[in-house]
Structures are given as C-alpha cells and as structure tokens.
Amino acid sequence: MATFDDRLAEALAAVRSRGRWRELKPAALAPGGRIVRDGRALVDFSSNDYLGLASHPLLAERAGEWAQRLGAGAGASRLVTGTGDAHLAVEARIAAFKGTEAALLFASGWQANAAVLPALLAALPGAAVFTDRLVHASMHAGLAGVRQHRFRHNDLTHLAELLERHGQATPARLIVVESVYSMDGDRADVAALAQLARQHDAMLMVDEAHATGVLGDRGAGLCAGVAGVDVVMGTFSKAFGGFGAYIAGSAALRDWLVNAASGFIFSTAPPPAVLGAIDAALDLVPAMDAERAHLAALGDRLRAGLAAQGFACAGSSTQIVPALVGGEADALALAERLAAHGMLAAAIRPPTVPAGTSRLRLALRATHSAADIDALLAALPAASAAGRAP
Ligand code: PMP
Numbered sequence: 001m002a003t004f005d006d007r008l009a010e011a012l013a014a015v016r017s018r019g020r021w022r023e024l025k026p027a028a029l030a031p032g033g034r035i036v037r038d039g040r041a042l043v044d045f046s047s048n049d050y051l052g053l054a055s056h057p058l059l060a061e062r063a064g065e066w067a068q069r070l071g072a073g074a075g076a077s078r079l080v081t082g083t084g085d086a087h088l089a090v091e092a093r094i095a096a097f098k099g100t101e102a103a104l105l106f107a108s109g110w111q112a113n114a115a116v117l118p119a120l121l122a123a124l125p126g127a128a129v130f131t132d133r134l135v136h137a138s139m140h141a142g143l144a145g146v147r148q149h150r151f152r153h154n155d156l157t158h159l160a161e162l163l164e165r166h167g168q169a170t171p172a173r174l175i176v177v178e179s180v181y182s183m184d185g186d187r188a189d190v191a192a193l194a195q196l197a198r199q200h201d202a203m204l205m206v207d208e209a210h211a212t213g214v215l216g217d218r219g220a221g222l223c224a225g226v227a228g229v230d231v232v233m234g235t236f237s238k239a240f241g242g243f244g245a246y247i248a249g250s251a252a253l254r255d256w257l258v259n260a261a262s263g264f265i266f267s268t269a270p271p272p273a274v275l276g277a278i279d280a281a282l283d284l285v286p287a288m289d290a291e292r293a294h295l296a297a298l299g300d301r302l303r304a305g306l307a308a309q310g311f312a313c314a315g316s317s318t319q320i321v322p323a324l325v326g327g328e329a330d331a332l333a334l335a336e337r338l339a340a341h342g343m344l345a346a347a348i349r350p351p352t353v354p355a356g357t358s359r360l361r362l363a364l365r366a367t368h369s370a371a372d373i374d375a376l377l378a379a380l381p382a383a384s385a386a387g388r389a390p
Helices: 004-017 057-070 078-082 085-098 109-123 137-142 156-167 190-199 251-260 272-287 289-308 328-340 370-384
Strands: 028-030 034-037 040-044 102-106 128-132 148-151 173-178 202-207 231-235 245-249 320-326 346-348 358-363
Touching: 028 040, 040 370, 057 272, 085 102, 085 245, 085 272, 102 109, 102 251, 109 137, 109 173, 109 202, 109 231, 109 245, 109 251, 128 156, 148 156, 156 173, 156 190, 173 190, 190 202, 245 251, 289 320, 289 370, 320 328, 328 346, 328 358, 328 370
Parallel strands: 128 148, 128 173, 173 202, 202 231
Antiparallel strands: 028 034, 034 040, 102 245, 231 245, 320 358, 346 358
C-alpha cells in the first residue's frame, strides 16, 4: 500500500516534470543593499526591504526592549488576554499614520487578506465581488469558493462594465484591488476607483502592501487622503522592515473585524518584539522623504536602462521594476547568469504571473546606489547574450 510519503513523492515528481520545482535557499540581508547567499555577497534586487529598515538598529533595539519588558509572546488571542496596552497604542499610531478613524493589527499580510475578506462578505450577504486580475494570492485565499468578476488589470472601463452587468441585481458590491501591484510595480488610480465605487454603491478594499512606507505623503500610501476607500490593508514586512500587518478604516470596520474575522479572533496576538519594531518604524518612516526620492530616482534610472535594452517593464512606475522575459526557462536562466555576475534578481514565473510573462522582478532598495543600477544594467546584456526572449 502506498504511504503518505509515497503519494507526496508522486505529486512532487509531477511538479518537477512541469518545471515548477521550488526550494528554500538560505540567504541573509547585508548592509548596502547586499545579500549573502552560499557565502557570497550579491547585490540584492530580490527582497522587499525597500527602505533598508530590516537592519535598522532602532527597530532591532526596540524589538528587544519590548520583548525584555513585556515578554516573548502575547500569551493568547486578542479577545482573551492577548490585547496589551502596546497593541492598542500601536494601532492608534497606525490609524494616525494612515489618516483613518481606526486600525487593527494582523499577524501577516497574507493572514489579514485571508481573514478579512470572508468577514467583509459576512456583512454583505449576496454581494458581487469584483477583483483586478492581478490581485495577490492572499486575496484569492480570502475569496476561496466565492464567485469573482475579474476585471482586466487596472482597466476601470472593464470594471465599470462588469459593475453594470453583474452589480445591478445584487444586494451589495465589493471591489478588491492593490494600490501597487507586487509583480508589475504599477499603480492603481485609487481616486478613480473610489469614485467608481461610490457611483455603484460598492465597497472598496485596497491592498497597500507595496505602497506603505514608499508612496504617498509621508509614505502613508496611495489611499491616504483619498475619500471613499472603505478598507485599507498594508503590511509591515516590506518597507517597514519588520513583520505583521494592519487593516485601517472606520471604527465600525474595526469593531466588525474584532467580532467576525475568524483569522483574527482565533489567532494569538502579535508578540511585543514585533510591535516594538513596528513602533520604531513608525518613528522613522514619515521622515524618510530623501530615501523615497532616491528610490524613485533609482526606479527611473533602471527603467530607462532596461528600455534601452529592449525590455518591457509592464507599466512599472515604482520601486518594483519587472524586466519581462517571456518563457519560464529563459527567465530562470537569466537570473542564474546574473547571479554569476554578483546580482540576485528573482525569476518570477507562473503561477505567480500569467503564462508567457515570466520575468525578472527587480525590487529596489533605498540602500542601493546609482552605481548598483548601472552595474546591473551593464551585467544584463552579458547575462542575457546566451538566448534572450524580448
Ligand atoms: N499583499 C500583497 C500585494 C503582497 O505582495 C504580499 C506579500 N507578498 C502580501 C499581501 C502578504 O503580506 P505578508 O508578506 O506580510 O504576509
């Protein structure tokens, strides 16, 4: 009789034969936008530590200090005994940063999206759900089993059509988008989305995972100052350099999630060290305009250089710059050859991105220099000489 492991081996063989095998490789962030892998320091274009805060001493110091003072764990879920003064204080600071009435912490961005969407739908029985075709996997986890009307990426005319066609007869409507798309690095027009949502009496949820800390006034994201965004989600795992996530919105939204979001109610509260790092990042991020301007300039420099080499960048206008390659094997081979030149660039392939759009996803960090971008651009032609798709 086949054991469970035999069955897994069979399933894994199928993954391998589809060319989709993935494995974990240890790496460690290093100063100056570098990463150490296999004992080698590479220029890191793969991680999401956009402002370089993951290794900022203030974050590590406060994480340690809060752990020393309050303990390593929160001890219970929020509704039992897991809500400390620190949770409430950090949530009040997040709401002030985002300009919303209230905010609520979640363990991670993935968990926030997976937990919040079912709770929103529980408040909107029979709602029609409209999602951008490129929303993150965590949104799909939250919408598992829910019929989605998926509109063409960032195409608000298509969204309006779908709202007309499928939204009329339904008791409620929910639109789900990101403000910066994780694999294309392009932005949504949040103000236009909010207007469309209002016209169709739809609720709007925006994932600001990649905008938080990087874009908008004081780095507060692209929803800050825009009226009509009902649910704003963001994570502390990217530009904030730490871990954890938030939902920002009205006090009623917060109350509803506390009462209805299973993934919030039945999960242990974030520990003090995580909160300390978030608190320290909240001290630093609003004042990091120089880093944000530097990141924007690096993005422009990289896009101009890629365009000159014939790479399409999928509408990127942020610190995430894809270089489209096309085939999966070509993207993997290009990433490998860049690694040989001392550059770590992630090859992103299906199912993370649509078939035929495999790419290098180049994530910029404020700790990169213009010379790092130039070195990447100089390495690309050599790295891609042995068979480039674009
Ligand atoms: N939303 C988007 C758009 C993301 O890119 C990610 C991270 N890959 C998440 C949510 C999940 O956030 P976290 O890493 O904090 O779980």
